[in-house]
Amino acid sequence: MVFCAGLVGVFALVVCADLTGSFALFGVVPMLMMSLPARPAVVVAVLVNLLPPVAWWLRPGAGDPPTAAVLASLLGVALSALLGLWIKRVVRQNREHAELIEELQRNRAQVARLSHQAGIAAERERLAREIHDTLAQSLTSIIGLVQAAEAEVADAPGLDGSRRHLALAGRVARDSLAEARAFVAGRAPAPLEQSSPARAVRRQAEGLTAQTGVPVRFAVEGAEGPLPMQVGVVLLRAAQESLANVRKHAAAGRVEVTLRYGAGRVGLVVRDDGAGFAPGEAGDDAADGRSAGGFGLAGLRARVAECGGVMTVVSRPGEGTVVEVHLPVRGVAAGAGAGADDDV
Numbered sequence: 001m002v003f004c005a006g007l008v009g010v011f012a013l014v015v016c017a018d019l020t021g022s023f024a025l026f027g028v029v030p031m032l033m034m035s036l037p038a039r040p041a042v043v044v045a046v047l048v049n050l051l052p053p054v055a056w057w058l059r060p061g062a063g064d065p066p067t068a069a070v071l072a073s074l075l076g077v078a079l080s081a082l083l084g085l086w087i088k089r090v091v092r093q094n095r096e097h098a099e100l101i102e103e104l105q106r107n108r109a110q111v112a113r114l115s116h117q118a119g120i121a122a123e124r125e126r127l128a129r130e131i132h133d134t135l136a137q138s139l140t141s142i143i144g145l146v147q148a149a150e151a152e153v154a155d156a157p158g159l160d161g162s163r164r165h166l167a168l169a170g171r172v173a174r175d176s177l178a179e180a181r182a183f184v185a186g187r188a189p190a191p192l193e194q195s196s197p198a199r200a201v202r203r204q205a206e207g208l209t210a211q212t213g214v215p216v217r218f219a220v221e222g223a224e225g226p227l228p229m230q231v232g233v234v235l236l237r238a239a240q241e242s243l244a245n246v247r248k249h250a251a252a253g254r255v256e257v258t259l260r261y262g263a264g265r266v267g268l269v270v271r272d273d274g275a276g277f278a279p280g281e282a283g284d285d286a287a288d289g290r291s292a293g294g295f296g297l298a299g300l301r302a303r304v305a306e307c308g309g310v311m312t313v314v315s316r317p318g319e320g321t322v323v324e325v326h327l328p329v330r331g332v333a334a335g336a337g338a339g340a341d342d343d344v
Contacts, residue, residue, distance in 0.1 A: 004035050008048060016055050033087040041088070139177040146170040168211055197232040198224050198259050201239045201268070205257045208243045215254055216243075222261030231327050234303050235259070235268050238311075241300045242270035242323045250274025250321065267326040276315045297323070 007028060028048060033041045150166045153159045195203075198220050205216040227235075239257065246252050252274030260267040297313060304311040309327035 001036075004032055004044065007031060008044065012051055012055075030087060034091065042085075135176075135180050139173050139180065142173045143170060143177065146173060172207075172211075196224065197227055197235045200232070200236050201257060201259055204236070204239045204243055205255070208247055208255065212247055214246070214252055217254070217256045219256070219258045220261070221258060224259075224261055227266060227329055230307055231266065231329055234300075234307055234309070234327060235266065235325070237303060238268050238300055238323070238325045239270065241297060245297075245321075246270070246272045246274065249277075252320065264328060264330060265326060266329050267324065269325075270323045271320065273320040276317050276319045276321050278315075278317055300325075 032044050032048065035041070036044060146166055146169050150163065150170070153162055153166070202218050205218045208214060209216050243255070243257075246255055250272045252272035254273050256269070256271040258269040258271075260269065297311075301311045304325055304327065307327050309325060311326075312324045313321065314324075315321035
C-alpha cells in the first residue's frame with residue numbers, strides 16, 4: 001500500500017508539472033496491478049488514467065482538453081482494466097502452477113518412500129519365509145533331539161554334566177527359535193518383548209556364565225530409562241556378538257559388562273581379560289580378527305552407524321579386548337549414581 005501510494009503521488013506530481021509525463025502510465029499501471037488485489041488495482045488504475053485530463057482542467061486558462069486527450073484517457077481506462085485482469089490471471093495461474101509443482105514433488109517423494117517401504121517389506125517377507133523353512137525347522141528338530149537325549153540320560157548315574165549341557169543346549173535352541181519366530185512375525189526380538197534392555201543384556205551375561213563357567217560382572221551406571229526399540233535391539237545385538245566372541249575366542253578368566261545411561265546417550269562396554277588380538281593383523285573381515293567367515297563386529301558396526309552411534313574395539317595380544325558402543329538417545333537423562341552392580 002505504501003509503495004502504491006508513493007507511486008501514484010509521484011506520478012501526480014509529474015503530470016501536474018508536465019503533461020508529457022502521462023506517458024509513464026505504461027509502467028505505472030502494470031506495477032499497480034501486480035501490487036494490489038484485483039478490484040482495488042482496477043479502481044486505482046482508472047483514477048491514475050484520469051489524472052492527465054484533471055491536471056489539464058486545473059491549469060488556469062487552459063480551457064477544455066483536446067478531444068484526442070480525452071479519448072486517450074478513456075482508452076487508457078479500458079486498457080488498464082483489461083491489462084489488470086490479464087495480469088491477475090497470469091499471476092493466479094503461476095501461483096496455481098507453483099502449487100501443482102510442489103504437490104507433484106511431495107507426491108513423488110511419497111511414492112519413492114512407499115516404494116522403498118514396499119521393497120523392504122517384500123525383502124523381509126522373503127527372508128521370513130526362508131528363515132521359517134530353514135532355520136526355524138532346523139531349530140525345532142534340534143530341540144526334539146535334545147529332549148530325546150535328555151530323556152535317555154535322565155536316570156543314568158554319573159551323567160550330571162551331560163544333563164546340564166543338554167539343558168543348556170535346549171535352552172539356547174529354544175531362545176534361537178523364539179528369535180526366529182519373532183523375526184518372521186515382524187515383532188521385536190524375543191528378549192526385549194517383555195523386559196528392558198538392561199535385563200536382556202544381563203540374561204546374555206548369565207548365559208555366558210552358564211555355558212562356560214566364566215564369571216561375568218554386570219553393572220548398570222546411571223538411571224535406567226526407556227529406550228527406542230531400535231536402540232534396545234542394537235544394545236542386545238552388541239552384547240550377544242561381544243559375548244559370543246568371548247566364548248569362542250577369548251579364553252577369558254573374567255568378563256565385565258557395563259550398561260551406561262547418560263544425558264541423551266546410552267552405552268555398552270564389554271571387557272574381557274582373554275587372549276586379545278592385533279586388529280591390524282586380523283584382516284578386514286568383521287574388523288576384530290575373531291569372526292572370520294561370519295558377519296561379526298563389522299555387521300554390528302553397521303548397525304551402530306545406522307543409529308548414529310560409534311563403536312570402538314581395543315585389543316592387544318595377551319591383554320584382553322574392550323568393545324564399546326555409544327548411541328545417541330533423546331529423552332534419556334543422566335542418573336545421579338550407579339545402578340546395579342553384580343557378578344552373574
